[in-house]
Amino acid sequence: MTSGSEAFEPWAWRDSAAVLAPVEAIAAEQASLPVEPWDLEQQEQLRDCLRRNALSPQTFQRAHALLHQQGGQRLQQQADALRRALVGETVSYVRNRNLNFTNHCVQHCSFCAFRRDPDQPGAYWHRIEELQHRASEAANTGASELCLQGGLNTAARLNGSMLGYYAALLRALRDAAPGLHLHAFSPQELLFIAREDGISLQSVLESLCSAGLDSVPGTAAEVLSEPVRHQLCPEKLTAREWCAVVLQVHRSGLPSTSTLMAGHIEAPADRAAHLLTLVALQQQARQHQVPGFSEFVLLPFIGANAPAALRRRVGRDQPDRAAMLALTAQSRLLLGEWIVNHQPSWVKLTLEGATEALRWGCNDLGGTLMEESITSMAGAEGGTSQSASALEAAARSVGRPVRERTTLYGERR
Numbered sequence: 560m561t562s563g564s565e566a567f568e569p570w571a572w573r574d575s576a577a578v579l580a581p582v583e584a585i586a587a588e589q590a591s592l593p594v595e596p597w598d599l600e601q602q603e604q605l606r607d608c609l610r611r612n613a614l615s616p617q618t619f620q621r622a623h624a625l626l627h628q629q630g631g632q633r634l635q636q637q638a639d640a641l642r643r644a645l646v647g648e649t650v651s652y653v654r655n656r657n658l659n660f661t662n663h664c665v666q667h668c669s670f671c672a673f674r675r676d677p678d679q680p681g682a683y684w685h686r687i688e689e690l691q692h693r694a695s696e697a698a699n700t701g702a703s704e705l706c707l708q709g710g711l712n713t714a715a716r717l718n719g720s721m722l723g724y725y726a727a728l729l730r731a732l733r734d735a736a737p738g739l740h741l742h743a744f745s746p747q748e749l750l751f752i753a754r755e756d757g758i759s760l761q762s763v764l765e766s767l768c769s770a771g772l773d774s775v776p777g778t779a780a781e782v783l784s785e786p787v788r789h790q791l792c793p794e795k796l797t798a799r800e801w802c803a804v805v806l807q808v809h810r811s812g813l814p815s816t817s818t819l820m821a822g823h824i825e826a827p828a829d830r831a832a833h834l835l836t837l838v839a840l841q842q843q844a845r846q847h848q849v850p851g852f853s854e855f856v857l858l859p860f861i862g863a864n865a866p867a868a869l870r871r872r873v874g875r876d877q878p879d880r881a882a883m884l885a886l887t888a889q890s891r892l893l894l895g896e897w898i899v900n901h902q903p904s905w906v907k908l909t910l911e912g913a914t915e916a917l918r919w920g921c922n923d924l925g926g927t928l929m930e931e932s933i934t935s936m937a938g939a940e941g942g943t944s945q946s947a948s949a950l951e952a953a954a955r956s957v958g959r960p961v962r963e964r965t966t967l968y969g970e971r972r
């Protein structure tokens with residue numbers, strides 16, 4: 560197994576440092592400034608700062624002010640108005656099936672209730688034939704996407720090659736359910752494959768693209784702040800490595816989503832750094848005219864089944880809904896024109912909470928999922944699947960039209 564920067568293309572490793580917003584510098588701005596109530600003028604100043612330079616001290620100041628705003632009607636209305644201006648009234652959703660194919664994992668992230676050692680009770684690793692069966696079931700019920708993510712399973716190899724296993728998995732799913740969009744493997748999983756096999760990330764991306772990979776989930780980002788990651792998930796890829804993987808993913812022609820896990824030990828400066836880093840990455844994608852982030856998903860922390868130490872530190876089992884709605888609005892206002900599709904997580908917030916988030920800047924209700932394991936094992940109360948009609952009813956309950964979309968927000972035919 561390799562480590563360090565060897566897996567990356569030299570340009571990606573260099574640029575990853577340039578897009579990563581410095582938490583310490585943002586925190587320093589925060590210490591020195593009063594927080595004025597957010598108004599239209601400040602929103603326009605933030606937009607101009609982001610266009611000029613997403614990582615300038617002036618942008619840090621505006622982000623600082625926004626991330627310290629209290630939730631309330633003013634913030635909600637501003638986020639709602641920006642959502643309307645950028646993407647209109649229609650709420651979208653996608654018919655998909657989640658396949659969390661294994662929970663064997665060599666890492667021990669402090670928030671994770673999903674992972675198991677292979678010999679632990681509850682450990683599982685689905686056979687490829689079983690996954691094919693589930694994929695074909697999904698196709699038969701009208702799904703357009705399969706979303707694949709799993710633990711970091713060192714035994715997942717074909718003839719000794721981890722890349723061989725992952726490519727075979729994609730090919731098998733493509734055979735079982737032709738035409739379904741394969742949205743698969745987080746930046747952490749992609750880098751794990753490269754390092755386990757001692758090969759370049761680029762060769763992993765090229766092989767998986769040939770095997771049918773269509774896009775990449777932007778998970779494992781957690782919070783793009785090295786000090787927080789050091790406490791929360793020290794074995795995981797670093798924030799800089801996450802950025803380097805995403806730069807290469809986009810440059811390879813693969814779109815990805817973007818996420819933020821919030822509501823645990825992170826501070827407003829960490830949230831600001833994370834969101835500004837996403838903007839900087841999206842600007843890189845646009846500059847190079849390659850696919851970038853298709854959406855932003857806020858993932859509220861679920862503490863119910865988290866290990867005791869972190870649970871005690873956070874002091875709550877389920878998300879603080881009001882705080883997460885405020886962050887939903889702040890994220891919409893900060894990401895502005897750079898990431899226009901915003902999705903709440905009904906798994907984490909419940910469908911009722913996700914429906915409320917549609918009033919706070921969101922325009923999408925995510926997927927039907929059909930089966931979800933990672934968050935439900937963490938103790939979330941939102942359930943593991945939704946019918947298309949339940950998602951449509953949720954959108955209509957807030958007086959908005961609704962449409963089924965493809966993974967990349969196209970029209971479903």
Ligand code: SF4
Nearest residue numbers: 664666667668671674
């Ligand atoms: S979050 Fe992912 S990488 Fe971390 S322990 Fe859980 S399954 Fe493993």
